[in-house]
Amino acid sequence: MVAVILLGTFGFMAFVEMTLFDAFWITVVTVLTVGYGDTVPTSFAGNVFALLIIPMGIGIDTYVIGSMTALIIEGDFSQAVRRKRLENPIEQLSNYMMFVDSVHVGEQVMIQLLEKGIPAVFIDKAEELIVKLTTATIV
Incomplete structure (x- = not known):
């Protein structure tokens, strides 16, 4: 996720000539599929770059949500918490x-x-x- 946000931030700075904060903002909004509509790429290169970043963001979002759901449903989450609770006194x-x-x-x-x-x-x-x-x- 961090790599996609960094790639997106620097990509938008290069292709759309945005400030660091604006490029970071549009990347986070795009990757997390919020889509406020307040900032949008205004050039062809920016639009093409956004088309590349969107699937990456959706893929990572889906993977993270799926992994967290699997942890909770399969009970691995409670086992991980139990393991951590036992590791502290052992250390x-x-x-x-x-x-x-x-x-x-x-x-x-x-x-x-x-x-x-x-x-x-x-x-x-x-x-x-x-x-x-x-x-x-x-x-």
Whole structure:
């Protein structure tokens, strides 16, 4: 999106001889398909350039909206938020134990570590185990 806005801004400055702000304004209005009608290209070159920028803007808008919708609908958004919420405390830890695919270590060992307040990070594909540990102890 930033690249299209920069391209559009400098393109309108070159083809239509606009000021930096006017070129930026018409680019944003065009790319976001607002179309206020207050500023329009007045030359053939400006119109042709606008015809090139419009599909780029619509394509990027469609991609961004589609990606955001997919994140929300597929539940990836909530997982991303949950991951971020878990990453912050992990980044603050020092001198901790990390278990990956911890089902082999044993639930009891993990629960005892957590109950004793020993910092530990558990990474496991078995979501049931993570949920059990999260609800059984303070994580």
